[in-house]
Structure formats: C-alpha cells, structure tokens
Amino acid sequence: MTGPGFTIGQDGACAQVSADEVQTLLARSRIVACEMIPWSSNYTFAAQLSAAGQPDFLAVYKPRRGEVPLYDFPDGTLYKRERAAYVTSVALGWDFIPPTIIRDGPHGVGSVQLYIEPEPRADFFGYKDCHQADMQRMALFDWIANNADRKAGHCLKAPDGRVWGIDHGLTFNAAPKLRTVIWDFAGDPIPSALIEQLEAFRRDAARLATLRRQLGELLTRAETEMFFRRLDSALEYRRYPAMSSRRSMPWPWF
C-alpha cells in the first residue's frame, strides 16, 4: 500500500483505503448512477460507484465524448491529460490531485477521479494566503505540467484543511500555455524543499522511467519531452516564471 489514506463513503458507512486501492475501486466498481454537473465546461458527470464489500462512493467522470473541442488541444485527449497530471503528481510525491484513472463508463471511455467533498463556504482568495506551501507546490506543478486552466474553482479545500487541485484536462501542451490564478510567487525563488524534491526525482532512474513510460501512453512524444524540459528549466532557473501576458490569467477566474 502506498500513498495517503482516503475515506470513501458517507458518514454512516465509511472505509479507509489507500491511494492504490482507490484507483482499483475507481477502475473496477460499477457505475450505478451518473448525473451531469451543470456548471462544468465539458460534459462532466458525478458518478456513484458501487463495489461489493465497500460503501458506495462518488467520483467525477469525464467521458472523451463529452469533451468540448478546443482550437489549441487535440480533440479527444483531455481525459488522458487528467490521468497524466495525476501520475505526474504521484511520481513527484505531491499528493494534491485526487486519484484519477481511465476506464469505460456509460458514455464511453473517460477519466474517473475520486470526488472530494469541498468545505461548503471555502473561498480560494480567502484561504490561499494561509496555505502558502500548498500554493507554492501547486504553482510549480502547474508550471512544469503547463496547466492552461488553474482557475480558483479548480482548487478545492476539504473540511480537514487539505487543498486539492482538480481539472487538469488542459495540461501538457507542447507549446507554452501556463494560465493560472496563482501568480503570488512570480519571479520569486522556488522554495528549497520543492527544488530538493524535484532534484531527488531527477536523480531517481526508476521513478523517471516509470513516469516516462506512463506519459508515453497518454501524451505525444513531443509533449512528454517538453514536460521533462520544463522540469529541467525549473531546476536551472530556480524561480517561478513571471506573468507573460494578459492570457496568463484565466477568465473567468472561477
């Protein structure tokens, strides 16, 4: 068992499972109900998953078929980028993305991510300054993953105080696309603890090979190469990038 523990199910019937077990459950459970999330940008669904011996639990299902075409991302690839972001976060040991897998569902193949119940009134611009380390890590991840869609609503604060990142469909483009609400650290030195984590990853041949293989199955060769180049740039430059244009900020913010 690796990774942090997760609680699945509702108050009355809960179970503690590891990140690996969550991935197995996401992949193998039956999808017993599936409702569209009305404020999503693509056709994104809340799915109820059911497996023998486990409490039912919720996940977010994004079928390939429900992806709205974009001029700057190849069609039908966003669900793979959701998984690519998750495996990258795991490879770096940065556990802020809910477990995400790819499977078949009622609307065809897509990504399925564990649903994290948000704290009801958490406001990103209100809590971000009290979560500086989380924001620094997420900002660095977004830079190297080339996230074009870090809106405020793509950060979720859970009632236990953890901050999660969701919606990584617009990542790993080969061309620079960083678009985020987290510009608080623009031009600042990257904290040494994060640099050390990146360096440790860069030195670890086994972890590198695993991530390279995983990304190779999800992205184009050029996209995978550019990811590793951005990682090297971060290690060379050791500072957060500066805002380059008006397009560096998502609109709307949420």
Ligand SMILES: Nc1ncnc2c1ncn2[C@@H]1O[C@H](COP(=O)(O)OP(=O)(O)O)[C@@H](O)[C@H]1O
């Ligand atoms: N893992 C998750 N846990 C909790 N809520 C989520 C999760 N993923 C998505 N959501 C909710 O669903 C909404 C739409 O999801 P999002 O990932 O933004 O999809 P889209 O790709 O359609 O923009 C989010 O704004 C959020 O409210």
Ligand SMILES: [Mg+2]
């Ligand atoms: Mg979204």
